[in-house]
Amino acid sequence: MTTRLLLLALIGLIPVMLMPGWVSAVVVAAVIVIAAVVDFFSVPPPRLPGLQRTPGPMVRLGDSTHCILSLVNDSSRRLRMRVRDAWAPSAGAVDTRSRHDLAPGEQVQVRTVLRPTRRGALHADKVTIRSRSLLGLVERQKSFDVPAIVRVLPPFVSRRELPSKTQKLRELDGRSAVMIRGMGTEFDSLRDYVDGDDVRSIDWRASARSQDLVVKTWRPERDRRVVIVVDSSRLSARRCGDGTVFDAALEASLLLTALAAGAGDRVDVIVADARVRAIASSHRSKDPVHDLSVALTPVHPELYDADWEQIASAVVSTSRQHALVVLVTALDEGSVSEEILPVLPTLLARHRVVLASVDDPDLHELAGHREDAEEIFTAAAAEAELLRSRSLQTRLRGIGVQSVTDSPEDLPGTLADLYINLKATGRL
Structure with missing residues (x-):
């Protein structure tokens, strides 16, 4: 009516x-x-056999995309109708309702702008058509299932830091050769000795031939191995800042992948909790960051505990040669003590291990408010949690595992700086 x-x-x-x-x-x-x-x-029945959706290209979270809905009047009667192009609320569809007056055989395309608020595969809802006659006293309505999927990739906000981090790597790669040789450096060139150079870098044979002191310079090796493990268990599902811990872990893994792949290293990413959820590799990939984003798009944290024995086995099978293994997980006392520490000897036997975790900014805020008795007790609990985190970092350092913690916004940059430092000192 x-x-x-x-x-x-x-x-x-x-x-x-x-x-x-x-x-x-x-x-x-x-x-x-x-x-x-x-x-x-x-009223003509709303039957449109030519109904079709054409989704736009995949987009990163925070950007907008579109979907084209094609309407074809295949009947012999004129169609006066209203159309609703429905989507899930997280798709952020704009102007989903439209009016059309189609003659027999006429076709029209409706463009719906989408501004997603959640990453993943967003499925379209039904298309509803209301047809009416010239009088318009009564309308006939019918809904159609017209499948369409728009893939929303992780946002990768930290890509703004990539140019500066890449510039640091370029300075290391032959332009500013390191003077201390490590297991991750290779010979670059010879030059004259100057005050302050490490005497261990003197090439005595070359010095004897030139009758002047000559030192060797070294540059970071390329084609090293980096394995990033992203924990998608229940610990990564908690809110932290504007998103979840898992969102911050994805940002850190994307930036490190872009940086390491650009430096010529091979990067493998493993996302796992109680099972391995996704595996991506930069090997033979033209755009490692895009491929990793596509692989991570459908993955969301699950309320299971991580199986670190299975994760360690996946790391060992992924890279049997020496690699930098980055575990992006929560610095939780129970998880680290009972599950991660027992498997670390297996990883440390072949690889250099780094543990990266998201630091909850709310803890520091709670620890700073001490105006009344209730806030003092809350601040004491927050300080105790921060103290446990620092104690775990000290314990990990004692067995040869370097750890980094930072806020969700700063963790990608901090982890990238650690990679650059390991590259510069030849410890990769």
């Missing part, structure tokens, strides 16, 4: 008021019902 039918009913009250009685009321009601029935059967 439409507002026009309601307006016709209001108009029908006028003769009833002028000629009160059952006869006038029955006649007016009969006229309205007959008009509505006749109008209902004159």
Whole structure:
């Protein structure tokens, strides 16, 4: 029923008021019902065999995309209709309703702008069509299943730091050769000795030939191995800052992948909790960051504990040669002590291990408020949690595992700086 039918009913009250009685009321009601029935059967059925959705390209969270809905009038009658292109609320669809007047055989395309608020595969809802006649007293409605999927990649906000980090690597790669040789450096060139150079870098044979002291310079090796393990267990599902811990871990892994792949190293990313959820590699990939983003798009944290024995086995099978293994997980006392520490000897036997975790900014805020008794007790609990984290870092350092913690916004940059430092000192 439409507002026009309601307006016709209001108009029908006028003769009833002028000629009160059952006869006038029955006649007016009969006229309205007959008009509505006749109008209902004159409405063309909303059948559009040519209905089709064409989603736009995949987009990163925070950007906008679109979807094209094609409508074709394959009937022999004119179609006057209203169309609703429905999507899930997280798709952020804008202007989903439109009006159209299609002649037989005519086609129209409706563009719906999407501004997603959640990453992942966003599925389209039904397309609803309301058809009406020229009078417009009654409309006929039908919904159609027209499948379409828009893939929303992780945002990768930290890519703004990539140019500065890449510039630091370029300075290391032959332009500013390191003077201390480590297991991750290779010979670059010879130059004259200057005050302050390490005497261990003197090439005595070359010095004897030139009759001047000559030192060797070294540069970071390329084609090293980096394995990033992203924990997707229940510990990564908690809120931290504007997102979750898992969101911050994805940002850190994307920036490190872009940086290491650009430096010529091979990067493998493993996302796991109780099982391995996704594996991505930069090997033979033209765009490692894009491929990693696509692999991580459908992955969300699950409320399971991480199986670190299985994760360690996946790391060992991924890289049997020496590699930098980055475990992006929560610095939780129970998880680290009972699950991670027992498997670290297996990883440390072949690899250099780094543990990266997201530091909850709310803890520092709670620890700083001490105005009344309640806030003092809260601050004491927050300080105790921070102290446990520092104690765990000290314990990990004692067995040869370097750890970094920072806020969700700063963790990607901090982890990238650690990689650059390991590269510069030849410890990669």
